[in-house]
Amino acid sequence: MDAIYRITDLTKSYPLPGGGLLKKNRKVFRAVDKVSLEINSGDTFGIVGESGSGKTTLARLLLRLIEPTDGNVYYKGRDVFRLNRSELKKTRKEIQMIFQDPYSSLDPRKSIFNIIAEPLKVHKTGSLSDIHTRIVETLELVDLPTSDDFLSKTPGEISGGQRQRIGIARALVLKPEFVVADEPVSMLDASIKAGIIELMTQLKKKINLTYVFITHELALAYHFCNRIAVMYLGEVVETGNIDDVIQSPAHPYTRLLLDSIPPTEPDPDWLDKRFGKSDFSRNAEGCKFFVRCPNPKDSCLHFRPSLSEIKRGHMVACQLG
Amino acid sequence: MRSELRKIDRFWRVYKKRKSAVAGLIILTVLVTIIVFAPVFSPYDPDAKDAIPFTPPGSEHLLGTNDIGVDILSEMIYAGRVSLIVGITAAGIVVFIGSLIGLFAGFLGGWVDEILMRITDIVIILPRFPLMIVMAAYLGPGVWTIIFAYSIVGWPSLTRQIRSQILSVKEASFIEASRATGAGNIRIMFTHVLPNIQGIIIANGVMEIMFAILTEAGLSFLGLGDPTQKSWGVMLYFAQIQGAFLRGAWWWIFPPGICIALISCSFNYIGTALNDLFGLKLGK
Ligand SMILES: Nc1ncnc2c1ncn2[C@@H]1O[C@H](COP(=O)(O)OP(=O)(O)OP(=O)(O)O)[C@@H](O)[C@H]1O
Ligand SMILES: [Mg+2]
DSSP: OOEEEEEEEEEEEEEOSSOOSSGGGSOEEEEEEEEEEEEETTOEEEEEOOTTSSHHHHHHHHTTSSOOSEEEEEETTEEGGGOOHHHHHHHHHHEEEEOSOTTTTSOTTSOHHHHHHHHHHHTTOSOHHHHHHHHHHHHHHTTOOOOHHHHTOOGGGSOHHHHHHHHHHHHHTTOOSEEEEESTTTTSOHHHHHHHHHHHHHHHHHSOOEEEEEESOHHHHHHHOSEEEEEETTEEEEEEEHHHHHHSOOSHHHHHHHTTOOOOOOOHHHHHHHHOOOOOOTTSSSOTTGGGOSSOOGGGGTOOOOOEEEETTEEEOOSOO | OHHHHHHHHHHHHHHTTOHHHHHHHHHHHHHHHHHHTHHHHOSSOTTOOOSOTTOOSOSSSTTOBOTTSOBHHHHHHHHHHHHHHHHHHHHHHHHHHHHHHHHHHHHHOHHHHHHHHHHHHHHHHSOHHHHHHHHHHHHOSSHHHHHHHHHHHHSHHHHHHHHHHHHHHTTSHHHHHHHHHTOOHHHHIIIIIHHHTHHHHHHHHHHHHHHHHHHHHHHHHTTOSOTTSOOHHHHHHHHHHTTHHHHTOHHHHHHHHHHHHHHHHHHHHHHHHHHHHHHHHTTO
């Protein structure tokens, strides 16, 4: 198996609000923090984590929709951030994304036809009638009507479920090799959600692609993925084959997710009482999960664990594991 | 097609609730109809100088005549053409320049934004009217001079507005989605960003027409217009230099003045309403 994506020490920092005018005085926080991963060709790779853990930021970096602060992303062995404009455009034909928000990710002023036609037009794949044929094929694939009436509608005139299907069609119309699905159902009602999940399952069977499937529900990842990475505050805390991770979770955060205990916000007072230290921020030197860990050791406050292998292909970033 | 009609219908239902906007639309429609069909509505040839000069309004000349015996009503109707055409042309140029600069500055950001906005800042603090007078005096009086002078100084405030709209549109995730398909900046700017602020551009364009008509009237009144292409401002200019005020020929002064006021008000009311309506819909 060869890696289609290799990610090394990938970091994306954003300035924290406030701070001085001088750049070097400004505090930053890392939305994605030294992430290293390999995604193999044919994988359905799950990225799981709660809101704000940096999943979307990581996806954006994979597609070079934003530039990293540090680290590299290799797609088929080539550094994505070193591609020139035309190489990047060619690469984007192969890698596509399904966006989290089916409402804002479709241009409200464009017809369904034009939305799905855009990737084809950008890459000049053929005549208008070729484009039409291709769009009809793709709409059939995602179980949407193919009538001219439907094609001329705007996103405002169709339902949320249909919108997300349009988003999926747009990602598939170029016949990509790699698709990132960023929480494709998180913003949909439960009733519609099931249909989209069913569709994604079918597509996975029908089209042989490499998928990255982002979700905050471990159960969904279990349903879809063969490998998985669990993210917490920008870091990958555990990664491995889905069965290994689900059956013998090694990181307390993974266990927390598995128990589906709703993760709570850390209680700062508790921390002060215990350690008499009030300046504990996300950027402190210790383990990021410390404040929420069910049974941390004192050393966890000063030592940040990095990923280490506990079993072949199963890695965890925890001293306790 | 049907969806377009539905949109227009929905728009009209909100629009018609505003009394001032509806009044503006009615006044404008009446004025524009008269101006466009000038030959139908004007009782006399606006160039014929065969009536008795300074005739007060009466049954033969509804608004009287001027110093050389031209029927004021006819002259006024034809002058409306010049005022309107100059206003629309100047506003069109300003909207074009303003939208493009705002689009590039707002969307591209970085040093492009920095440079374009510094230029905008400079132009915006220039004293507009004196500068236009100087330019017009230097280039010689004329319609194109006025359009040119207005275009040079008129774009910055529009540019700033467009830019701020673009800053919010460019954060929408459909922009990112388009980039992910492989689309470049130019494509994204012209096929996604611009169409999504077209309402704001139209609303501002309508307001610009008002400013341009008022500016044209002002400059022409000062004698910087084209004496052979009479606009309402040029009419006022002649009224003033030919002693209409001294002779008490109010019928020569009031009609063009009222026309300027009416058309400005109607553009203003319509523009304000459009701005509010399109502002509400933004992002949906
Ligand atoms: N452009 C930005 N500027 C500043 N902070 C950002 C920016 N983009 C993301 N962030 C921050 O980075 C963190 C991670 O965001 P991200 O969107 O990647 O999370 P996520 O895991 O996708 O969450 P969700 O499940 O809510 O989509 C968040 O705290 C977010 O506020
Ligand atoms: Mg996200």
